[in-house]
Amino acid sequence: MRLGQLSRSASVLAMVAVAPLGLAGAAFANDKLNELAKSEDNWVMPGKNYDSNNYSELTQINKSNVKQLRPAWTFSTGLLNGHEGAPLVVDGKMYVHTSFPNYTFALDLDDPGHILWQDKPKQNPAARSVACCDLVNRGLAYWPGDGKTPPLILKTQLDGHVAALNAQTGETVWKIENSDIKVGSTLTIAPYVVKDKVIVGSSGAELGVRGYLTAYDVKTGAQVWRAYATGPDQDLLLADDFNIKNAHYGQKNLGTTTWEGDAWKIGGGTNWGWYAYDPGTNMIYFGTGNPAPWNETMRPGDNKWTMTIFGRDADTGQAHFGYQKTPHDEWDYAGVNVMMLSEQKDKDGKMRKLLTHPDRNGIVYTLDRTDGSLVSANKIDDTVNVFKSVDLKSGTPVRDPEYGTRMDHLAKDICPSAMGYHNQGHDSYDPKRQAFYMGINHICMDWEPFMLPYRAGQFFVGATLNMYPGPKGDRQNYEGLGQIKSYNAITGKFNWEKMERFAVWGGTTATAGNIVLYGTLDGFIKARDSDNGDLLWKFKLPSGAIGYPITYSHKGQQFVAINYGVGGWPGVGLVFDLQDPTAGLGAVGAFKKLANYTQMGGGVIVFSLDGKGPYDDPNVGEYQQAANK
Amino acid sequence: MPLLGGLLRAATCAAALLALTALPGPSRAQESEAQAVQSDAAKAPAAPAADPSTLRICASEKQPPLSMKDGTGLENRIAVAVAEGMGRKPVFVWLAKPAIYLVRDGLEKRLCDVVVGLDSDDPRVLTTKPYYRAGYVFLTKADSGLDIASWKDPRLKTIDHMVVPFGSPGEAMLKDIGRYEEDMAYLYSLVGFRAPRNQYTQIDPGRLVSEVAQGKAAVGVAFAPDIARYVKDSAVPLRMAPVPNDTVTSDGRTMPQDFDQSMGVRKDDAALKDALDAGIAKAKPRIDAILKQDGVPVAATN
Numbered sequence: 001m002r003l004g005q006l007s008r009s010a011s012v013l014a015m016v017a018v019a020p021l022g023l024a025g026a027a028f029a030n031d032k033l034n035e036l037a038k039s040e041d042n043w044v045m046p047g048k049n050y051d052s053n054n055y056s057e058l059t060q061i062n063k064s065n066v067k068q069l070r071p072a073w074t075f076s077t078g079l080l081n082g083h084e085g086a087p088l089v090v091d092g093k094m095y096v097h098t099s100f101p102n103y104t105f106a107l108d109l110d111d112p113g114h115i116l117w118q119d120k121p122k123q124n125p126a127a128r129s130v131a132c133c134d135l136v137n138r139g140l141a142y143w144p145g146d147g148k149t150p151p152l153i154l155k156t157q158l159d160g161h162v163a164a165l166n167a168q169t170g171e172t173v174w175k176i177e178n179s180d181i182k183v184g185s186t187l188t189i190a191p192y193v194v195k196d197k198v199i200v201g202s203s204g205a206e207l208g209v210r211g212y213l214t215a216y217d218v219k220t221g222a223q224v225w226r227a228y229a230t231g232p233d234q235d236l237l238l239a240d241d242f243n244i245k246n247a248h249y250g251q252k253n254l255g256t257t258t259w260e261g262d263a264w265k266i267g268g269g270t271n272w273g274w275y276a277y278d279p280g281t282n283m284i285y286f287g288t289g290n291p292a293p294w295n296e297t298m299r300p301g302d303n304k305w306t307m308t309i310f311g312r313d314a315d316t317g318q319a320h321f322g323y324q325k326t327p328h329d330e331w332d333y334a335g336v337n338v339m340m341l342s343e344q345k346d347k348d349g350k351m352r353k354l355l356t357h358p359d360r361n362g363i364v365y366t367l368d369r370t371d372g373s374l375v376s377a378n379k380i381d382d383t384v385n386v387f388k389s390v391d392l393k394s395g396t397p398v399r400d401p402e403y404g405t406r407m408d409h410l411a412k413d414i415c416p417s418a419m420g421y422h423n424q425g426h427d428s429y430d431p432k433r434q435a436f437y438m439g440i441n442h443i444c445m446d447w448e449p450f451m452l453p454y455r456a457g458q459f460f461v462g463a464t465l466n467m468y469p470g471p472k473g474d475r476q477n478y479e480g481l482g483q484i485k486s487y488n489a490i491t492g493k494f495n496w497e498k499m500e501r502f503a504v505w506g507g508t509t510a511t512a513g514n515i516v517l518y519g520t521l522d523g524f525i526k527a528r529d530s531d532n533g534d535l536l537w538k539f540k541l542p543s544g545a546i547g548y549p550i551t552y553s554h555k556g557q558q559f560v561a562i563n564y565g566v567g568g569w570p571g572v573g574l575v576f577d578l579q580d581p582t583a584g585l586g587a588v589g590a591f592k593k594l595a596n597y598t599q600m601g602g603g604v605i606v607f608s609l610d611g612k613g614p615y616d617d618p619n620v621g622e623y624q625q626a627a628n629k
Numbered sequence: 630m631p632l633l634g635g636l637l638r639a640a641t642c643a644a645a646l647l648a649l650t651a652l653p654g655p656s657r658a659q660e661s662e663a664q665a666v667q668s669d670a671a672k673a674p675a676a677p678a679a680d681p682s683t684l685r686i687c688a689s690e691k692q693p694p695l696s697m698k699d700g701t702g703l704e705n706r707i708a709v710a711v712a713e714g715m716g717r718k719p720v721f722v723w724l725a726k727p728a729i730y731l732v733r734d735g736l737e738k739r740l741c742d743v744v745v746g747l748d749s750d751d752p753r754v755l756t757t758k759p760y761y762r763a764g765y766v767f768l769t770k771a772d773s774g775l776d777i778a779s780w781k782d783p784r785l786k787t788i789d790h791m792v793v794p795f796g797s798p799g800e801a802m803l804k805d806i807g808r809y810e811e812d813m814a815y816l817y818s819l820v821g822f823r824a825p826r827n828q829y830t831q832i833d834p835g836r837l838v839s840e841v842a843q844g845k846a847a848v849g850v851a852f853a854p855d856i857a858r859y860v861k862d863s864a865v866p867l868r869m870a871p872v873p874n875d876t877v878t879s880d881g882r883t884m885p886q887d888f889d890q891s892m893g894v895r896k897d898d899a900a901l902k903d904a905l906d907a908g909i910a911k912a913k914p915r916i917d918a919i920l921k922q923d924g925v926p927v928a929a930t931n
Binding site for chain 1: 730747751753764765794795798807809810813817821822824826827829
């Protein structure tokens, strides 16, 4: 029970391949953050480590004892609305973030009943009405300090600001505006620290916000570089060798020539999802979102570089490769989902450095992350019908026009729906099994265009979306809207798959204890057997989960923590009390049953074997101590 | 080359309008919220039975200044004048939706029998002879030097914001002169950043006028009846100048700006159309007085 040394030794744990740092330039706090990430005492960044694989080497909790998991302690954030993402754990503290208005709390793992500090920023209340899909936030980042500047917690605010807080005291060290809510641009993304920079994305593609990715100096908030998703080459920050290995993906001038006129200026391509980083290639990996406007007739062309997987140099922002997954999007398949890095042997037996990315469009892509070459592109479920396949040679998807959305075509049973077969959930990769555990949406849609004439040359063009479970779900009762699967990126096969009542929106975490952990929209945290998906344990949370679990060790005890608090896009009907099934682009109808299973909440629950935790000795944190203390 | 979307091509041609109305109409209410603050399910209005001594008028509760629940809208008052000219009692059947829904959700569902303000060439309905003709105007502050009289005026490319209704010839011309991208975020800020997809969203005409009056937009372009009352009541003197009816896009297509306005009935209701024509003729002095009272600049009908 007392502190062992097992969690300290990086070499024992290094099954997650981390490439040598030789190419990474001067080694600032990057090494320190990387080292901190290797310790199983920490969960120091979204995705746990730069491979972004949500994988822990801890084995104290395992397949045979996971049913002994009980709550060890809990914390309510005091807020409702969706609680996406996960807390951070570093240096014996847990840092908790929230929905709008984006509070941050620091809790001492030895006595979490005492809040060490809290940050409650005052925000422009207009931010609430600008946000499209509930008032969520995907989490925090941590920078370990460099001796002169103290360790920092980095956060985003819905009103478009990015702030750095002193990790010890919670004081604001700097705050800058990344996104202007006066143009409909908010922030929900978790920031990402790489070396001495903090990387932040953008939101608001629905309103034509031209997407960008920005790196700021982590100590001061000064902008270092900004790369746009559309526009002239100099705005896109293309490296000279952009797509040199895959010229057929496209190279120069496409950020303008794949648009009509100036439409790229309001072209969207925001990114509000997740990043990964390889110190070996020194590239950060992420995806850009959907083009604007939604009506595809108004933006002829491939609309590059929306819907694109980018590999950009962390120091300069320059893109070495960009692969567009969904040229000329018709369905809202924002391409910002999780990027997970792994090293695996491909079908020819050659060891490859890979990135794997399950996209909204129903395809899970695996690329060689050194140059962007496609290794595999498989359907996330065999019910995907918008694309028949992806041609690995050209990289282009083969569309089925029956399931396209056009203003002269009433399309039924489009799979995936606009919510995608995979949304913002952060999945995991198990290097022992070479398996990705994906939390999936099983939702399809009808897409009905309509045109309402008015008078004096005025008219309104719109489309009504109706969403419902995919064919494997229960379409009569609006259940069976989710799946969880174990996927092999090399064979393209699924090792196992299970249906869930609602979309598995938050993602998964996997451990060397041979379990996969995840939360469900209806309010359970579950553990499944990594080998066959058997359900081993579950616990009823106070409210539905749209974030992912984390696990860490503290003084020899392994803990699992998860945010609870239903909301996000699937929760808009519940959160805003909407009745019209076509509201929320159809999400209200698809999730009409959710309110029968859960209501809003907001907080963190921490589990351990038998609920062992900081208050096992009830005198911990007591005001009146026992005699003879 | 500035963008002219496919929907623009459709909108400027009455024949195309006819083709588009052949699209399967969605059966669900369109009042759904893409993003949500409150639910707004439109309930079907209580529809009084048809009765030859009354005139059941399809009317929107939310189409200021033309039609408002208190009956003081420009076209509410015109409807009353025409009903009385016909010797019938005006009965308003109110829809809690903007007027764009009146034909589909009121008239075609037989909840009411006449829609008061439609284009005389609207192919969906049988229209009366026009009872007035009005057009789009450039709206500027009277003391600004911006005496804009044409979309060709080069100053339009360099002034600060322009404000135009969504889905209007003004928006189409804004795109044609290449400044839509700059103004888009500003226009959406006037509707709380609702990104319309299945939800009709429009800039409130009173807001459009106040944006110009307050100098937040240098020029507005709107259909004169929509803004006349606010221009008349504005403390800041404003000027409306007609947009020339022979406006042409950069690729040489005409974009009419003036429109004859009629009342519309169901296509099988020729008898009511004839009665309305007679009523309109009788009520003409009152109609003209109402238009004048609201400061609507009118042109001779075709």
